[in-house]
Amino acid sequence: MALGKVSVNNLNLGQGGVTEIERYFLFIGAGPKNAGKLIPLNTDSDLDAQLGIPDSDLKTQVKSARLNGGDRWSCLAAPIGADGTWAIALETAQQQGYSIEAAVITTPVNSGTELSAMHDAAVELNSTYGRRVFVMAASAGIAAAKTWSDYLVEQKAITKDLLAPRVLVVPQLHGNDLGVLAGRLANAAVSIADSPMRVASGSLLGLGPVPTDSENIPLPSAIRAELDNARFSVSQTYPDYPGVYWGDGNMLDAPASDFQVVEYLRLADKAARQVRPLLIRRVADRRLNNSPNSMAAAVSALMAPLRAMAKSATFAGQVFPGEILAPKDGDIVLVWLSKTKVEVYIKITPLNCPKDLTANIALDLSNDD
Known part of the structure; x- marks a missing residue:
């Protein structure tokens, strides 16, 4: 004999969307205020209150990114003090549960070894947290005592024979190139499938003054072209066409690789982020x-x-x-x-x-x- 029983269960079929983290970047750099903290920022944020009133490279790059990032721009800033490092700031953000698409490290690098360490850190984040990140690094602009030829030799030595597929490096020729590109890549009005080269996205906003070398020669287009050939990511102009634009977002990948430009890496990473939760739901099902x-x-x-x-x-x-x-x-x-x-x-x-x-x-x- 038995008694009748009725139960109604809600079935979760896993048909909801996956939260997108694309266009959310972490800016890491030396700052006079809030060192060691993680500061969420958006278009309404008071950068002087959050990052300090004195000028800093971190605030300069964040300000340029905000200007180029559109009305939905937001980011995470990690000011570091004299005893801090970008690696600690990046790991802290992960431990506190922040998912980012890219880490923007504002302190200029001087060698390929530093870029290789950034790539290793990005790979380790995927191994440890299952989070896919690429790194935007900076190299120094031209010093007042150098000619363009000297500067080119110095820069090309940084990326020579380097394999760091998750790193993109930007020479700070105008002082804020890194922030300008970061904002362009984070602009919600533009698809992540679009190259930063896309002219229809509009000209760059707020790019710093045109640099000159020790002989007072303005930045030649030939130097930009050589830096691009050395896998740096640089701005560009078109003669008799107004505005300053960008070239390819070059990743430090090997010749013949599928991921030599940033838009291809972003597409593959987005697909991976979307598919991963679907696979997790199917474990032992x-x-x-x-x-x-x-x-x-x-x-x-x-x-x-x-x-x-x-x-x-x-x-x-x-x-x-x-x-x-x-x-x-x-x-x-x-x-x-x-x-x-x-x-x-x-x-x-x-x-x-x-x-x-x-x-x-x-x-x-x-x-x-």
Whole structure:
């Protein structure tokens, strides 16, 4: 014999969104106030109150980032004192649960060893916390006693033979280049799939004065080009076209790598952040098994964030593309290595993007009316 029983349970099917951390950067640098603390900032923040009234490189870069970051800009600042280091500030932010897309370290580096240490720290964050971060570093601008040739030799020695795929380095030619680029990359009006080179994003705002060398020669375009070839990220101009723009966001990756520019790394990292919680939810869940229906359901679920990244819009006859091409059959593959271990292979495809355009013009000298 038995008594009747009725229960109603809420089933969590894991269909909600994943919090996006893209465009949220951590600025680390020497500051006269709040050393050792983590200071959230946005467009309304009083930088003098939060970072100190005296000028500092940290405040200069944050101010430039805010100017270029748009109306939704926000960041986390970590002033460090004389006895502090960027590594301690970065680790402290992680221990306190702050998820960031990039760490912006304002103290200029002098050697490739320092950049290599920054890359190692970024890799370690992924290993320890499962958080994907890239680093924006600075190198010094030109000293008053140096010629442009001297400066170029000095800078090229920093990145020579260096492999640091999660590091982007910016020469402080105008004094605030690093902050300007950080703001441009954090602007919510621009897709993370867009290169900072994109002219349609507008010219750079608040870039410092044009530097000159010991012979009073203004920054030549040839020096910018050589710095770009050495994998630095620099501003650029177009003759007879107003405004100052940016070049590629060069990562210190190897030739022929897939991640030589920042927009490709950002896309892969975003996809990874979106997929990771979906995989965590499926740990020891027998609904994911090697039956055809289960495999198809898992592939469909993992494709959902990729479809969202690929979503485009059409307005006024123009198509505003998504971050990637829409995923198709075969872009996600599940492989069972054993009864309890699964590997997932995911392919994302960025859209083509023109960075080198050439027009060929011919005359039509025919006599046709």
